[in-house]
Amino acid sequence: xxxTNTEKFILFTLGMWYEEANKKLIDKQLEVFISKxxxxxxxxxxxxxxxxxxxxxxxxxxxxxxxxxDYYGKNLALTRKGYKFFNHIKxxxxxxxxxxxIISEKDPLTYSKRIQTRFTTK
Numbered sequence: 062x063x064x065t066n067t068e069k070f071i072l073f074t075l076g077m078w079y080e081e082a083n084k085k086l087i088d089k090q091l092e093v094f095i096s097k098x099x100x101x102x103x104x105x106x107x108x109x110x111x112x113x114x115x116x117x118x119x120x121x122x123x124x125x126x127x128x129x130x131d132y133y134g135k136n137l138a139l140t141r142k143g144y145k146f147f148n149h150i151k152x153x154x155x156x157x158x159x160x161x162x163i164i165s166e167k168d169p170l171t172y173s174k175r176i177q178t179r180f181t182t183k
Contacts, residue, residue, distance in 0.1 A: 062127060067110070069150055071120050072129060074109055075100065076139060076147035094136035097121060 064072065078100070082093040095103075101117045104110050110117060121137070124130045129143040139147060 064127075064129075064146065067112075067120055068124055068127075068129075069146075070110060071104075071117065072124060072139075072143065072147055073150045073154070074104060075130065075137060076144070076151070078103075079139065094133070094138070096135045097132065097137055098135075100137055 075095075078095060079093065082095075086093060097118070101114055101121075104117055105114060112120075121130065124143070125132065127142075128140055129146055131138050131140050131143075
């Protein structure tokens with residue numbers, strides 16, 4: 062089953078949110094959950110998706126129909142199938158994310174003794 066780019070992006074965002082939030086509680090016997098409304102609000106506030114609330118809600122409904130996400134109570138959760146898709150997307154994106162992390166950790170100008178520069182007229 063193919064996912065649209067928007068569905069992949071929302072799935073990746075939800076999966077990363079859970080990964081990062083649960084990392085902070087790894088030493089405790091707790092697990093974090095997020096409600097649909099709070100997730101949509103966070104996505105809009107962060108400017109992650111250039112969509113309106115209703116469009117994000119519809120994308121979440123489509124992911125639920127495809128059995129990639131599920132609602133437990135009012136909380137969003139990835140299904141096993143959802144985790145498989147999330148891990149596949151993450152594996153595809155890892156090299157790019159890794160480059161961003163490496164470059165942001167250390168000044169890229171320090172990797173070489175001879176850096177070429179030129180004047181620009183802006």
